[in-house]
Amino acid sequence: MKMNKWIGKTSRRAFLHGSTALAGGVLIGCGETGQGNGDVLEGAAGGDDGLKKIFDGKTLRGWHKNPEKIGHGTGGNWQVEDGGITGEQDPPGSGNGGILLTDQLYGDFELSIDIKPDWGVCSGLFLRANDKGQCWQMMVDYHDKGNVGHIYGEGSGAFSARPYDINGVYEGEGENKKLVKLVTADREGYEDSSVVSTCSGADFIKTWKLNDWNTVKVRCIGEYPKITTWINGTRIVEFDGTTAKMAKYDKDKVKDLLGVKGSIAVQVHGGKTWPVGGKCRWKNISVKAL
Numbered sequence: 691m692k693m694n695k696w697i698g699k700t701s702r703r704a705f706l707h708g709s710t711a712l713a714g715g716v717l718i719g720c721g722e723t724g725q726g727n728g729d730v731l732e733g734a735a736g737g738d739d740g741l742k743k744i745f746d747g748k749t750l751r752g753w754h755k756n757p758e759k760i761g762h763g764t765g766g767n768w769q770v771e772d773g774g775i776t777g778e779q780d781p782p783g784s785g786n787g788g789i790l791l792t793d794q795l796y797g798d799f800e801l802s803i804d805i806k807p808d809w810g811v812c813s814g815l816f817l818r819a820n821d822k823g824q825c826w827q828m829m830v831d832y833h834d835k836g837n838v839g840h841i842y843g844e845g846s847g848a849f850s851a852r853p854y855d856i857n858g859v860y861e862g863e864g865e866n867k868k869l870v871k872l873v874t875a876d877r878e879g880y881e882d883s884s885v886v887s888t889c890s891g892a893d894f895i896k897t898w899k900l901n902d903w904n905t906v907k908v909r910c911i912g913e914y915p916k917i918t919t920w921i922n923g924t925r926i927v928e929f930d931g932t933t934a935k936m937a938k939y940d941k942d943k944v945k946d947l948l949g950v951k952g953s954i955a956v957q958v959h960g961g962k963t964w965p966v967g968g969k970c971r972w973k974n975i976s977v978k979a980l
Contacts, residue, residue, distance in 0.1 A: 741802055741976035744792060744954070747773040752793050760823045761845070762787040762960035774806075774973030777813070777958040783966035787958035789816060789823050797951040798915075798980040801908040806971040807832040809858060809869045812959035813970040814844060817910050817917065818952030825952060826931075826944075828908060828919050830970065833963075834858055839894065839906075839919050839926035841885075846947055849939040851884035851929050852877055854891040872898065883935040886916075886928040897924035903973070911980060913950055914941045 744752060748770060755765035765788035767780035780786050796818070807813055810833050819825035824845035829837045829852065840852040854874040861870050874891025898904060898921060907920040914931035931941055956972050958964070 740978040741800070742978065743976050744794070745775060745973070745975040747973070750775070750790070753790050754793060755790055756788050756821055756823060758821070760788065762789065762823060762957065764788055766790070766958035768958075771971075774804075774971050775956065775975075776969045776971050777956060778967070778969045779958055779960075779964050782968075783962075783964075785960055785962050785964070787960035787964065789819070789955045789957050791816070791819055791821065791953035791955040793953075795951040795953060796910075796977060796979060798911040799909075799954075800978045800980065801906075801910070801954060802974065802976045803906050803908075803972055804903045804974045805830060805906055806903045807838075808965065808968040808970070809833065810965040811968045811970050812836065812963060814842070814957040814959075815906065815908070816844065816953070816955035816957060817908065818915070818948050818950070819844075819955040820948065820952055823955075823957075824947060825955065826910070826915060826917060826948070827957075828906070828917070830957075832856075832970075838898070839921050840888070841917055841919075841927060841929045843939065843944065846944045847938045847940060849884070849936050851881075851927065851934065851936065853880045853882070853885075853888050854894075856891075856894070869900070871895075871900065881936045884929070884939070885934065886930050887925075888927045889924060893924055894921070894926065897922045903971075905974075914945060 750768060750770060755768065763786035766777050768775060768777050768790045777790060807830055812833060813830040815828040815830055816825040817828065822845065827842045827844040829840055829842050831837050834857045835855045837852045837856060843849040855877050856872050856874055858869045859871045859873055861868050872895055874895060905922055909918045912931065916930045918928045919926045958970065
């Protein structure tokens with residue numbers, strides 16, 4: 691696969707918007723050829739950036755589980771542990787998952803959230819979600835042949851704008867088997883017209899912190915939204931819902947289904963592939979409405 695739409699091709703106008711919208715952060719591009727360390731957002735969380743906490747670190751006040759059973763299950767088990775939200779299947783290993791959604795709806799916004807999924811879980815960060823779990827999703831598919839940071843149409847077309855998969859490298863066997871690093875592989879069938887720009891797999895590996903918290907930032911704006919994601923300051927993808935072209939994406943059908951506002955939500959995937967006892971973790975969740 692030829693990675694030919696790199697972040698360094700961002701226009702000056704978009705550059706200036708990006709560098710001021712998130713608290714005066716400085717975008718450092720990777721250059722016209724896409725070589726180097728990717729597009730880095732510095733200082734985005736510092737200073738008077740207008741972000742407001744939507745999780746108090748103690749309770750789930752302001753959040754709710756899917757009120758009716760959906761494809762992933764009746765809701766999953768969500769708790770507050772050590773100042774963060776944890777999600778797992780209910781009961782563990784049962785295949786019964788679900789989503790946890792904000793009561794408040796958001797249209798155009800910037801989001802900052804720290805994530806720490808256990809290896810093997812299939813989770814997601816939902817944008818403009820409804821109670822049925824239909825949404826724009828930033829994937830948190832933290833498992834072999836997974837992806838973290840790119841865009842997927844959850845219940846809204848199953849379109850996927852992901853140029854590479856992540857896979858684990860292990861040491862030991864059986865109960866002693868341990869994840870020691872991640873590698874990436876080009877994804878078969880990736881349509882490069884699905885995104886404005888993307889980081890490379892090498893950029894993702896460099897920025898991702900194994901077995902640690904990772905800071906995600908998302909900007910979602912527009913009727914057919916432009917969604918940009920960062921992990922630890924490295925821009926992962928810029929997706930434009932107006933111009934994206936891929937086999938399963940119909941922008942007007944998605945707009946009719948989701949509207950222009952919805953909840954922010956986190957997911958515990960249903961089914962038996964979720965590891966028994968595995969959890970996804972989320973903390974330091976703040977939003978700025980635009």
